[in-house]
Amino acid sequence: MVDYALIKKDLEGIAVEDHPALVKQKSRDFYWYSPILKSQLDNVTADLVVSPVTEEEVIRTLKVAYAHGAPITPRGGGTGNYGQAMPLSGGIILNMANMNKVKQILPGRVIAETGVIISELDKQTKAHSGQELRFHPSTAQTATIGGFIAGGSGGVGSITWGGLRDLGNILRLRVITMEAEPRILDLTGWDLQKVSHAYGTNGIITEVEMPLAPAYDWVDVIVGYDDFMDAVGFADALAHSNGLLVKEIAPIAAPAPFDYFTRHKPYLKEGQSVVVIMAAPHSMGPFEALVSRYKGDIRFRSDKVESMKGIPHAYELAWNHTTLRALKIDPSITYLQVQYPAPDHVAKVRKTVETFHGEVIGHLEFMRFDGTIQCSGLPMVRYTTAERLEEIIRIHEDLGCPIFNPHRYTLEEGGMKQTDTVQLAFKKETDPKGLLNPGKMIAWDNPDFDFKAGKNYLFQGLAAFM
Ligand code: FAD
Incomplete structure (x- = not known):
């Protein structure tokens, strides 16, 4: 049994919320779009919400959670559609929304903390030098840049620039690992595929560097x-x-x-x-x-x-x-x-x-x-x-039209219906206890799962909320 009262004590000085109604509110995303996910996830809730304001506070939180064996589910704006930000094993919601500073705007790129709201980021780059993000989700007014990278795929502007998976559409991510002594990693190039669209299962993004395009009054x-x-x-x-x-x-x-x-x-x-x-x-x-x-x-x-x-x-x-x-x-x-x-x-x-x-x-x-x-x-x-x-x-x-199933909460079933070996290998390295967003990566929880058998995956941890 994880002792959340003790965790709260260990996190003294960092904003922690344990009021059940408020915790439940922050344990939701837009999963209810799907009648299937609504019936499966309706009762899911965390035990605590921790809201760090600095990278040091993120590292301290991960260290304490690791020591206690408490699951951590990161959250940006909570606008994901597939229960991505929902804590299927309970534990801690790591609310990244207060790490929201735009740090540096340069010709063609911006460096920002993970929790900045996307429209706010665009507002600042436009006012600074007539630049804007190449593309954004339609949730730009409520979603964070880190949540978009970890949970989204493309959006408004993708007609010109493609999606997040395309090399060059993310320049650098700063990621914290979930270990006894959390490490800070700066990922670039192909390494970005380890954590982008991984639902926060293998690292916490604290800083992003994104390319910019000229802004227009569209x-x-x-x-x-x-x-x-x-x-x-x-x-x-x-x-x-x-x-x-x-x-x-x-x-x-x-x-x-x-x-x-x-x-x-x-x-x-x-x-x-x-x-x-x-x-x-x-x-x-x-x-x-x-x-x-x-x-x-x-x-x-x-x-x-x-x-x-x-x-x-x-x-x-x-x-x-x-x-x-x-x-x-x-x-x-x-x-x-x-x-x-x-x-x-x-x-x-x-x-x-x-x-x-x-x-x-x-x-x-x-x-x-x-x-x-x-x-x-x-x-x-x-x-x-x-x-x-x-x-x-x-x-x-x-009819030759592949479906990315929005009625599934796992990375694999919502995506290519196969193990992403790069993301799995990175999880083994960065989250040895499997504490980050449990239940979202089948390859970690059940390496023998047969994707071709046509069965839906049911995460065992969900039984606690039935
Ligand atoms: P959240 O929902 O809070 O989190 C998304 C995922 O990222 C979760 O798995 C969470 O655990 C993880 N995460 C969050 N922050 C971090 C972090 N700092 N480090 C590691 N992991 C983290 N998506 C698109 O791609 N394009 C669209 O145009 C689009 N339109 C949408 C319209 C509506 C009305 C809705 C409800 C959703 C839409 N989405 C779209 C899905 C969603 O809005 C996007 O994925 C969005 O960018 C998520 O951002 P968020 O801050 O709300 O992330």
Whole structure:
């Protein structure tokens, strides 16, 4: 039995919270997007929340937790969708949100503490020298940069820059190990893959160095089409227009825009599908020429409305914000994460649209993937049963569209459905007691797990919360 009262004493001088309601609040993320994860994780809670403000406090906390054998689950803004930041073995939530200083802004890069909110980071780099992050999740207003690196993949700007997995999109990470004497490691180059998108299972990120791009006052645009596939065709043409600078291209099928985008409703037409776009101001002229060629109906331009008061950013209609807006109106909606590999991504989208009709509502995100334009999708699904959801997943995969399953809390099942040997080897080196975010890396907990057997993994530690 871990003695949390004693741990609290050992951490004197560091902010520690043990009020059950507050601890439970910080033990949640957006897992409830998934009806499957909601039923599995609803009762999960930690024992303490520790909120360090310096790297020294992080090291002290890890040292104390290691000595007591207490699990540690790091947390940024808690906006992850798959229970990534939820403590499946209880223990300590390491709240990194108070380590939020931007340390240095240089031409083309920024060095910051892990807990800075992404939009705040962009605000500071823009004010300093007209620069911004190359891309950000649609949760930029609430997510931390460290949480994005440890839990996210790409987002607004990925149409130009690809994702976090691409070499050069993270420059350096400072990481603390979970050992009797925690070590400080500076990771660069290929070594970054050890900890990026590892859900904090093999090190605590305290500092990041990220590349920057020129900042613009991006214009939000919504273009309407009566047919979803016409919207997709226009989006594909826009994504392939080399001379147009855009930051976001998201086709979203009817009835979602009119029914779910309540603040934009006065500008939208019932029954229309849309493409949500962010374009650089100097690209707007040629952009209009392209829209005209593709017979699009420009319904909204942020540079033409009288006031943007009360109207969310275009990127808050896209990525997983589309699902969030749908869920607010229709709680029976859930979603999938689909890839439509190039070069026949548009044909693959067409096949899925024809297969599912209204049961799956199309939502695509165009992005650069391994140097090529293709689309990923976060289609909304009218949820009926877990069995039907599995069937929808299987049909997508049979159509050549791999699924990254957002209804699983493990790294492997939500990703490539195989062991990441690099991340596993690094965990053996940095977390010998397996105390960091237990239950998220199957390869650590159950090395014999057969990914091909088609069974879902159930972490044994969860039994304590059943
Ligand atoms: P958290 O949710 O707090 O943590 C995420 C993971 O990182 C957890 O496993 C946590 O343990 C770990 N972690 C946090 N901080 C550290 C640290 N310092 N060191 C080590 N591990 C750490 N994701 C995208 O990639 N693109 C999107 O566009 C996008 N849009 C979204 C829209 C909505 C409405 C929602 C709810 C989610 C979306 N997501 C998206 C998922 C999520 O927002 C991103 O992954 C986000 O960047 C997570 O940041 P966070 O600070 O909230 O991290």
